[in-house]
Amino acid sequence: MKNIFKIxxxxxxxxxxxxxxxxxxxxxxxxxxxxxxxxILSDKGVIVGYPDGTFRPDENVTRAEFASMAIKAxxxx
Numbered sequence: 020m021k022n023i024f025k026i027x028x029x030x031x032x033x034x035x036x037x038x039x040x041x042x043x044x045x046x047x048x049x050x051x052x053x054x055x056x057x058x059i060l061s062d063k064g065v066i067v068g069y070p071d072g073t074f075r076p077d078e079n080v081t082r083a084e085f086a087s088m089a090i091k092a093x094x095x096x
Contacts, residue, residue, distance in 0.1 A: 023085060044074035051076060065091045 044061075047054055057074060060066045065088050068074045080088075 021080060023080075044068055044072065044076075046073045047076055060088075060092075063092075 043049065043054070044057065047057060051057075053076070057066065057076070061068070066074070
């Protein structure tokens with residue numbers, strides 16, 4: 020699942036040119052390898068994080084979370 024998320028993230032990043040926004044999840048350091056992509060996907064509404072405002076970048080992505088991200092990324096919601 021992590022590989023699928025990485026592929027989906029790469030496709031979205033390279034297919035859409037968007038300026039990076041300032042929003043940061045408090046548990047994602049600015050030097051995290053995917054911080055810029057997380058910002059872009061967050062701005063697009065593809066990822067929203069958890070109710071406490073965290074992203075938890077070291078957690079596995081569940082099937083439900085992946086399905087939600089894919090649907091949002093494809094504009095099907």
